[in-house]
Amino acid sequence: MLQDKAGTIEFTVENGGITCGDFLRQCGVSRRLVTKLKRVNMGITRRGELLRTVDIVSDGDVVVLKNLDESLLEPNSDLTVPVAYEDENLVIFNKPAGMPVHPSIKHQGDTLGNCFSAMYPQLTFRPINRLDKDTSGLCAAAKNAHAANIYGGKINKVYYAVTEGKPVPSGCCEGIEWTETSEGYRIDAPIGRAGESIIRREVRSDGQRAVTNYTIIKSNAFHSLVRVLLETGRTHQIRVHFSSVGHPLAGDDFYGGSLEHCKVQALHCGEMSFPLSDGREIVVSCPLREDMATLFSEM
Numbered sequence: 001m002l003q004d005k006a007g008t009i010e011f012t013v014e015n016g017g018i019t020c021g022d023f024l025r026q027c028g029v030s031r032r033l034v035t036k037l038k039r040v041n042m043g044i045t046r047r048g049e050l051l052r053t054v055d056i057v058s059d060g061d062v063v064v065l066k067n068l069d070e071s072l073l074e075p076n077s078d079l080t081v082p083v084a085y086e087d088e089n090l091v092i093f094n095k096p097a098g099m100p101v102h103p104s105i106k107h108q109g110d111t112l113g114n115c116f117s118a119m120y121p122q123l124t125f126r127p128i129n130r131l132d133k134d135t136s137g138l139c140a141a142a143k144n145a146h147a148a149n150i151y152g153g154k155i156n157k158v159y160y161a162v163t164e165g166k167p168v169p170s171g172c173c174e175g176i177e178w179t180e181t182s183e184g185y186r187i188d189a190p191i192g193r194a195g196e197s198i199i200r201r202e203v204r205s206d207g208q209r210a211v212t213n214y215t216i217i218k219s220n221a222f223h224s225l226v227r228v229l230l231e232t233g234r235t236h237q238i239r240v241h242f243s244s245v246g247h248p249l250a251g252d253d254f255y256g257g258s259l260e261h262c263k264v265q266a267l268h269c270g271e272m273s274f275p276l277s278d279g280r281e282i283v284v285s286c287p288l289r290e291d292m293a294t295l296f297s298e299m
Helices: 020-026 031-038 112-119 145-151 237-244 290-294
Strands: 009-012 044-046 062-065 083-086 090-095 136-142 156-164 177-180 185-188 191-193 201-203 211-219 223-230 267-275 281-285
Touching: 020 031, 020 044, 020 062, 031 044, 031 145, 083 281, 090 112, 112 136, 136 145, 156 237, 185 237, 191 237, 201 237, 211 237, 223 237
Parallel strands: 136 267
Antiparallel strands: 009 062, 044 062, 083 090, 090 136, 156 223, 156 267, 177 185, 185 211, 191 201, 211 223, 267 281
């Protein structure tokens, strides 16, 4: 699959003799996108001519899908965000703490989306994973609708967090399964909205199941650095789970953490891995941010 400057997506047929619709499904193009393209003037073409989904494609044919990126964010070329990985389908940023991913009422023009639009003025911003404003690290965005469909839910992420104290299981957490495993520790506790709040979450019996696995990398008198793997992806899951067992993240005053040693929540997406269409696995990493690393600099 290739993407030209106009944002079109091209597929070269290698095993022809099937309908265009079947070919696109083999390429992983969603039915929803195909339906949209059928309603767009010259949405699917071959050699510059309209191609219907019932038409037969042959070896060597190049099937071209028209770009549907119509909703673009205001570009801000003053923003600079490091790129940790890029190919024709994806770009993975190393987002700094304090930068929102999406614009909101309080944040217009200063988001990762605005940076993306300045770098790729003809593309729609399609983040595959979303980080809280004050969570730093790897954030992937698809360059087209097809890539968003292919990679959505298929990127594995590893987070690093600094907790207050050493989070080892104790018997003081009612309604929470907090256990030791062969590889570390596991918190299994449902998460739902806290009261009428739109933003805040809490552990509650009627919430959605949430499971957090982690290992303790190192500890000192005040903090522990933990490596976190999520089995589920609930809003604020890492922050809520560690707070609920009495070890909130350093700098996360929203969930009970102290600002004494860290001014924003000590949470960082440090690793990503995902498969390419040829079977190769890509692994991307970025270093722990400085304010988190400094908490253990004397160890």
